[in-house]
Amino acid sequence: MPIQILMPALSPTMTEGKLSRWLKAEGDAIKSGDVLAEIETDKATMEMEAADDGILGRILVPGGAEGVKVNTPIGLILTEGEDKSALDKVTSPSQAQAQTPAAAPAASVAAPAPQAPVAQPILQKSYNGPTKRQTVREALRDAMAEEMRNDPNVFLMGEEVGQYQGAYKVSQGLLDEFGPKRVIDTPITEMGFAGLGVGAAFGGLKPIVEFMTFNFSMQAIDQIVNSAAKTLYMSGGQQRCSIVFRGPNGAASRVAAQHSQCYASWYAHCPGLKVVAPWSGEDAKGLLKAAIRDPNPVIVLENEMLYGQSFEVPDDPDFTVPIGLAxxxxxxxxxxxxxxxxxxxxxxxxxxxxxxxxxxxxxxxxxxxxxxxxxxxxxxxxxxxxxxxxxxxxxxxxxxxxxxxxxxxxxxxxxxxxxxxxxxxxxxxxxxxxxxxxxxxxxxxxxxxxxxxxxxxxx
Amino acid sequence: MAIAKKQVAKAAPKAPADNLLKLYRDMLLIRRFEEKAGQLYGMGLIGGFCHLYIGQEAVIVGLMAAARPGDSVITSYRDHGHMLATGMDAKGVMAELTGRSGGYSKGKGGSMHMFSRETGFFGGHGIVAAQVPLGTGLAFGHKYREDQGVCLCFLGDGAVNQGQVYESFNMAALWKLPVIYVVENNKYGMGTSVERASASTELHRRGDAYGIPGVAVDGMDVLEVEKVGRKWLAHAREGKGPVVLEMKTYRYRGHSMSDPAKYRTKEEVSKVRAEHDPIDTLAKKLLDGKLATEDSLKEIDREVKDICTQAADFSQSSPEPDLAELYTDILVEA
Structure with a gap:
């Protein structure tokens, strides 16, 4: 059977177009990739290339024709071994093969619309184990240290997290315990190291990326939202990204507009992210540990003004605060x-x-x-x-x-x-x-x- | 999804002729696949953006011939060729293009967003240059785990002026990460030529400031690409750090399906096609060297066409995703 040449859609919005002119005549030999005709779309004049080898057997729609609907047969190609008599066997050009999924939405309406899950109250378990008096800063440090001892794939990277012991001293002592392979001082390069962290997470590691403050995360927000948050969905559940972005968020004191901003609603806006904001030492330790263990990207919004405050903090390496519970x-x-x-x-x-x-x-x-x-x-x-x-x-x-x-x-x-x-x-x-x-x-x-x-x- | 890795094997070929025939076949598979994709787009079966790789086949095929299992590959949105060359199944790729449940991303990613953990393909990324820090991170992972892997991180000539490329170069050089930055210079970032976009057009020298070696390569010659690839993959594997390989190549089609490509002349395109086509060049080599006959090449063409026809059929018979898929894969259930 001769191959039908169909009027192509050459832009995402094109439904019909003008067949400006044919660049091949009936009887011409054609090779896949040859320009067959010029088509005027709703946007521009485009060249239409052949997808098959053979001989242009018949032109069904002449050059100059306007308003040719997408998927209308416009010509016939004779394949190897076929002669002209085959052309007449194509009596009523069928468009069956050109069925587009356009019919699908109708079916969609009939099916019951899926519902987003509705939350049910969950009973909170209160912690009754041993505690110790700690600052929020120490609680965060202990959370990281415990999880790094647990899992060799967990590492910390960011500006001044190693030798300087953290711009706000949150990572104090970690370089000594875990060494430079797992406590990594980065250059000042937020978009770069945020993206590098996401790539490492794609490869199966569990990075903790520290922003010196979340104000600087705006430099990296494309990597957080487009790369970290959306990839699981875009890959149909295949490509995971287990990563923590953490650092102080919100107003500090007398540092003016560029260094005093709350990113809670920015990140909480995005499906694919989890966002937590600890207050107490218990929150800080339990939420950060849960965040590190979580198989998803988690934003941990800390607060500089809280780092020095002391609380009774659970002293148990198994203690975590479940994400999603108030x-x-x-x-x-x-x-x-x-x-x-x-x-x-x-x-x-x-x-x-x-x-x-x-x-x-x-x-x-x-x-x-x-x-x-x-x-x-x-x-x-x-x-x-x-x-x-x-x-x-x-x-x-x-x-x-x-x-x-x-x-x-x-x-x-x-x-x-x-x-x-x-x-x-x-x-x-x-x-x-x-x-x-x-x-x-x-x-x-x-x-x-x-x-x-x-x-x-x-x- | 369970997809057999039968189409392209990464294993080293046994004899030189086998190697050449495999390179020919792998390039032809991409060419025919992309032509078929263009056709399905024309029929309205593929929506949105669709960036074809026709003309550039030698770049990915040559480099994959040099790579080893365990290496990782990441690129931007002109990505169908990379998927096929890493061994992803043509059916799954085509069904993703048509937005069907049999696609690699269950129809939720489309042309620019596919992944395969089995073949080491990490996407498929839609934001120009975002894949460069990501690929640098994959290389960081290879080094962290000491698994001897190298990341092949592809970017276009349009991406080289994004800041995050240099943030990545700096860290990769600083930490001697096993990453090959492959700049596919096809001369145009969408409609803007390299000369109109880049103050320095020697793109292989973009790593100079970081002490990263750079090589300009004839990206239309698959054997040259493979040879250079082998050398620098070994370099990276030995812990000597990154390299920038500028592949001088050409795309025959527009930037995306709706680009009429008025920024270049027809003569320019025809000249490259006639004189430098990577597939025709290799075919000539095979025939002149008596390593293949017209018939054996035709046989390869038939086999490849069959794969693409079956992929196209599957991409139309595979059902659209179930409506319940709207709410799945947003988060991994802990």
Whole structure:
């Protein structure tokens, strides 16, 4: 049977086009790759090449024809051993072979649409083992050291993590214990070493990539989002990427706009990433250990202002904090406050102040921002009927905006007041001490929001 | 997915003639596969972006002939040839192009995003030059595990002006990582010629500042590519660090399917095709050296065409992904 030449689609949007002219005549010999004709698409004039060898037996659509639909037979090729008589055997040019998947969406509508999984509350187990008094800095260091002892594929890389012992001394002592093969000082080259880490993770290693601060991760965000987060999906589940990106996030003190920014909503926005933000020493150690063990890319948002704070920290190499679960730090029935990282401490402080006014706030330490423990938040709101979200970052499309939407969706009928957000101001961080203070949440702002959702004036 | 590695074996050939015939066959497989892909695109069966490798076949085939099992390969989005040359199955690649469940990524990646752990192919990356730090990381892994592997990291002439390439060069040289940076210089980054994009057009010298040796290679001569590849793969394997191989090559088709390629003349394309085609050049060598006959080459052509026809059939008969696949493979369940 002669081979049909079909009108080709030569751009992703082309449905029909003009067959400008034929560059071969009937009877011409053609080789695969020869230019057969010129086609005018919706974008440009393109050359159409032959995909088969043979003789151009018949031209079905003449040069100059306009509005030729994609997949219309425009010519016939005689293959080796065929003569002209074969041409007449092609009576009604069938387009069966040109079936496009365009029919599929109709079938899609009939099938039940798959549902994204809905979270169920999970009972939290509280830790009852031995503890020791440690700073958050030490807890993070111990988390890394324990996991590096556990698994030879775990290594740490970043700027000043080795000989300098960490720009913020988080990696103190690790070079001595694990040596330069596993504690690697990198040049100042964020996009480079973030990408190198992702590549190493593709190859089966488990890198911990430290950003001196998350502000510098913007240089590397393409590698984090496009390479680390999406590859599992784009490979149909084949190519894993087990990697931790960690470092201090959010406002430090008096370092101005480029060094004071919260990346919680940036990274939590992206499917394929997990994002955690520890507050206490227990959070820091347990979440970082869980992050290192996790087979996915995990962003660990630490906070410089917390590094020096001391907590009772579980002293057990098997202790981890499960990613995806929040912790109720303080129970209360009057109002729910959600917070993460340094803001948890501020929320607790505010709760003590408000208790004197007869307002008992329930403080939820989110711990994990993706996946978000929506079940714990919703259960709490069903009890308190009021919600204030707290974060250091900007309000626009922030974590508070997401939580507000979740509560509207899942607990609308339980709300006795509109959800209020307490956030950093919607401005780049100023340097001046008085303006910086004004740009960040504080106890007074949180207390005012809580009183507002409780319809209470200030005492 | 379970796919046999029968099409291209990495094992060393037994006799020189066998080696040449295998190179011929592997290049022809890519050529015919890409022609078929172009055809399916024309029929509306392949959507979106589709970047064909026609003209550049000698680069990947020559280097894979020099590589060993355990080496890793990573490239950008003009990647179908690399997949086939590492031994990935034509059916699985074509079915991914048509977005079907039988594709390497179950239809969720498309032309630019396929992977095979079995053959050491690490993608298939859509962001120009992002694969360069990634490949450097694969090389870091080879060194960390001391597995004697080398990463072949491919980039185009358009990628060499991205900053992350030099961040990678620096670390690779600093840490003596086993990586071969293969710059496939096909003269045009989309529609912009190298001369219009690069202040220095000697792309093999782009590692000079880091002390990385660089070699310009006739990328249309598969035997030359293989020879140079063997030398520098051994160099990298011995722990002597990275190299930049600039493969001077040419793509016959547009940048992607919708590119009419008005930035170059027809004569320029025809001249390369007529005088430097990597497949025709090798065919002539085989015939002149009496290492093959017209008939035996035709037989190879038939075999390769069969593979591509079967791939095209499979890519249309394989069902579209199940709708439940929308929510799978986002995270590995811990």
């Amino acid at each position: 912790k109720i730090e303080r129970a209360g029935a009057s109002v729910t406050i959600t917070a993460f990282s340094r803001m948890v401490g501020m929320a607790l402080e505010t709760a003590e102040l408000l208790a004197k006014e007869g307002i008992e706030a329930e403080v939820i330490n989110l711990r994990s921002l993706r996946p978000l423990d929506t079940a714990t938040i919703v259960e709490s709101v069903k009890k308190t009927n009021r919600l204030v979200t707290l974060e250091e970052g900007w309000p626009y499309a922030g974590i508070g905006a997401e939580i507000s939407a979740v509560v509207m969706d899942q607990a609308f009928d339980w709300l006795d007041a509109p959800v209020m957000r307490v956030t950093g101001e919607d401005v780049p961080m100023p340097y001046a001490a008085n303006l910086e203070k004004l740009a960040l949440p504080d106890v007074a702002k949180i207390a005012a929001a809580v009183r507002a959702v409780c319809y209470r004036g200030q005492k």
